Amino acid sequence: MEKRAPRLQFKQEERTDPTLEKPIWKVDRATAKANQAQADIPKKKVLRKQRTFDKPTGKTKVRLYFEEADKKKPSKLTHAVRDAPGNAALMQFHREIRQSENENVGVEAAHKNEEAAETGGRLMRSAHRSHKLKPYRKSAKAEKRLDRANLGYLQKKAARDNPQPSGIPLAHWRQKRAVKKQYAAAKRTGQFAGSAGKAAGNTAKAAKAAARESKRAAAFFARHPNGFLIAAGVFLVLVLLFNVLSSSSVLLEGALSGVAASTYPSTDDAMLGAEAAYAQKEADLQNEIDHYQEQHPGYDEYHYSLDKIGHDPYVLVSILTAWHGGEWTLDEVRDTLSALFAKECQLTQNVETETRTRTETDTVTDPDGTTHTETWQVPYTYTVCNVKLHNEDLSHLPISIMNEDQVGVYSMYMSTLGNRPDLFPSSTYPNASTLKTPTEYDIPPEEMTDARFAAMMTEAQKYIGYPYVWGGSSPKTSFDCSGYVSWVINHSGWSVGRLSAQDLCDICTPVSPADAKPGDLVFFTGTYDTPGVSHVGIYVGNGMMLAAGDPIGYSNIETSYWQSHFYTFGRLPNP
The missing domain is CATH 1.10.287 (Helix Hairpins)
Structure with a gap:
C-alpha cells in the first residue's frame, strides 16, 4: 500500500518568512483536506475480547466489545x-x-x-x-495533492537556501529534480518525522549537490559545444517522434546525462584485454631488467637507475577511447598500445669506457740459469654499462600526443572513470584511480570583501571537481596546478600567460607565513621529481588553499605532507 504523504509541522520563523508563506499555506490546506478525506473512509466494527483477572475470586472474566477499524478497500x-x-x-x-x-x-x-x-x-x-x-479514491487524490504541496515547499526552501547562479542552463531544473528524488526516497524509507525543518534538511544536500553539478554541466557544454549540439538535435528529433510532454523531461535528462557522464563505449572484454596486453609489456620489460646482465654480457660493471614500472588502467582506457574517438576492439588498438608503451617507458644503456692498467708478472730465466720474477703494467679498456629506465607516467602523455579536443574528451572520461568504477577494482589493480570528491570549504564572507580576491575566487570556484590533467591549461582540457593558477589570474585582472609553477614563483614577491593573506600564491617543492618549485595553489586563508589536485579542490596546507614540501608564499604583482 502506498505510504501516506508526510504531515509537516512548521516553526513560527518559517511561517513568518515571506518566501515560504505561500507554499506553507498550500501545505496546510492540502493537509486539512487529506485528513478530512481519510476521516471519510467508512469504518467497520471489529469484535474484540478483553480478559481480566479478578483477584478476590481468582477467576478470569471475558468482556466482549466492538472497536472501529479502517474498512478494507474493496478489491x-x-x-x-x-x-x-x-x-x-x-x-x-x-x-x-x-x-x-x-x-x-x-x-x-x-x-x-x-x-x-x-x-x-x-x-x-x-x-x-x-x-x-469513491472515499478511497478521494483520499488517494488528497494524499497526492499533499505530496505536491510538500514538494513545492521543500523546493522553494531549497531555492532560498541554495540560490542558483544566473546564466547556468538548467540549474533550477536540476535542483528541483534533485529535491524531488530526495523527497521520494525519504518518504519511502520513512525519514520524515513531522518537522518541516528536518524534512528540508534532508533535501538540502541534494539541492547543494545539484547546484554544483549544474555549474559543472554548464562548463562542460561550454567546453564541448559540438557534443551538446548533437545531443540537443537528438533530443529534438525524439520529441518530434514521441510528442509526449511527460516523456520529454526524461529524454532530456537522459540526453544530458549521456553527454556529461561519458561512459566508456567499448566492451568489457576489449578494455580488460587492452589492460592485460599493456601489463604484459610491463612484465616483459621487468623480466629484461631482472636478467639484464645475462642478456647483455661483456661489461665489467653494471649501474642501474630505474623508475618504477606501472600505470593507471583508467588512464590507459581513457586515452584509447579519446584517441580512437569512441568504441574500439582489442585488435584495433594493439598498435596504439605499442606506441604508448614506447613513449611511456624508455630503457636505455650508456657504456662508459676508461683505460686502466693491471699488473702482470712472469718468471724469467737468465743465461746463467738463475730465475727471477719480472713485473710490469699493462693498459686495458674497462667498461661500465649504465642502465636507465625512464617512466614518463602514462597520464603525462595525452597533452603531447592529442589535440585539444581529444584531451578534453580524455579529461571527461577521467572525471567519471567512464562510469565504470567497478572495471578495475583496487584490490586487483593497485594503481587504479578512484573517484574522489573535492573537499568542501566555505570562505569566510569577510575575506570576500577584497575585490581582487573575490574576482579570483569567482573564477577559481567554477572548476572545483575538475580532474587533474598533466599540462592542461584551460577548462576544455582541464588543468594541472600551474595551468589552473595561470588561468585563474589571467581571468581575474592579470595578464601573465601560461606559466609554470617556478615561473609563477619568480614573478611573485616572497611573503612570510605570518604575513600571508587570501589571494597570495603558495609554493611547494619535491612533490614530484623535478628541479625547483613543483606545485602551486591559491591561498584562501585559515591554512587552506585551492589548487589543482585530484580533483581540483581545497586542501589544508598545515598537514604534515604539505608542510614537508612547503617552500614559500608569494604575492602577485599589481595587475
Whole structure:
C-alpha cells in the first residue's frame, strides 16, 4: 500500500518568512483536506475480547466489545474473480447465437435486447462498486495533492537556501529534480518525522549537490559545444517522434546525462584485454631488467637507475577511447598500445669506457740459469654499462600526443572513470584511480570583501571537481596546478600567460607565513621529481588553499605532507 504523504509541522520563523508563506499555506490546506478525506473512509466494527483477572475470586472474566477499524478497500480483483464464471458462460452463449443471427431476424432482435439488458446490469454493478470506492479514491487524490504541496515547499526552501547562479542552463531544473528524488526516497524509507525543518534538511544536500553539478554541466557544454549540439538535435528529433510532454523531461535528462557522464563505449572484454596486453609489456620489460646482465654480457660493471614500472588502467582506457574517438576492439588498438608503451617507458644503456692498467708478472730465466720474477703494467679498456629506465607516467602523455579536443574528451572520461568504477577494482589493480570528491570549504564572507580576491575566487570556484590533467591549461582540457593558477589570474585582472609553477614563483614577491593573506600564491617543492618549485595553489586563508589536485579542490596546507614540501608564499604583482 502506498505510504501516506508526510504531515509537516512548521516553526513560527518559517511561517513568518515571506518566501515560504505561500507554499506553507498550500501545505496546510492540502493537509486539512487529506485528513478530512481519510476521516471519510467508512469504518467497520471489529469484535474484540478483553480478559481480566479478578483477584478476590481468582477467576478470569471475558468482556466482549466492538472497536472501529479502517474498512478494507474493496478489491476490483475480488469482483473480477466472482463474476468471471458467469461472464465466460454468457460470452460462449452469445457466440453461439451470433452464428444463427443471419438466418433468423427474430432471434437477432431478441439477442440484441438481451445484450443491452446484460450491459445495463454490468453498468449498474460497476456503478455500485464505483460508489463504494469513491472515499478511497478521494483520499488517494488528497494524499497526492499533499505530496505536491510538500514538494513545492521543500523546493522553494531549497531555492532560498541554495540560490542558483544566473546564466547556468538548467540549474533550477536540476535542483528541483534533485529535491524531488530526495523527497521520494525519504518518504519511502520513512525519514520524515513531522518537522518541516528536518524534512528540508534532508533535501538540502541534494539541492547543494545539484547546484554544483549544474555549474559543472554548464562548463562542460561550454567546453564541448559540438557534443551538446548533437545531443540537443537528438533530443529534438525524439520529441518530434514521441510528442509526449511527460516523456520529454526524461529524454532530456537522459540526453544530458549521456553527454556529461561519458561512459566508456567499448566492451568489457576489449578494455580488460587492452589492460592485460599493456601489463604484459610491463612484465616483459621487468623480466629484461631482472636478467639484464645475462642478456647483455661483456661489461665489467653494471649501474642501474630505474623508475618504477606501472600505470593507471583508467588512464590507459581513457586515452584509447579519446584517441580512437569512441568504441574500439582489442585488435584495433594493439598498435596504439605499442606506441604508448614506447613513449611511456624508455630503457636505455650508456657504456662508459676508461683505460686502466693491471699488473702482470712472469718468471724469467737468465743465461746463467738463475730465475727471477719480472713485473710490469699493462693498459686495458674497462667498461661500465649504465642502465636507465625512464617512466614518463602514462597520464603525462595525452597533452603531447592529442589535440585539444581529444584531451578534453580524455579529461571527461577521467572525471567519471567512464562510469565504470567497478572495471578495475583496487584490490586487483593497485594503481587504479578512484573517484574522489573535492573537499568542501566555505570562505569566510569577510575575506570576500577584497575585490581582487573575490574576482579570483569567482573564477577559481567554477572548476572545483575538475580532474587533474598533466599540462592542461584551460577548462576544455582541464588543468594541472600551474595551468589552473595561470588561468585563474589571467581571468581575474592579470595578464601573465601560461606559466609554470617556478615561473609563477619568480614573478611573485616572497611573503612570510605570518604575513600571508587570501589571494597570495603558495609554493611547494619535491612533490614530484623535478628541479625547483613543483606545485602551486591559491591561498584562501585559515591554512587552506585551492589548487589543482585530484580533483581540483581545497586542501589544508598545515598537514604534515604539505608542510614537508612547503617552500614559500608569494604575492602577485599589481595587475
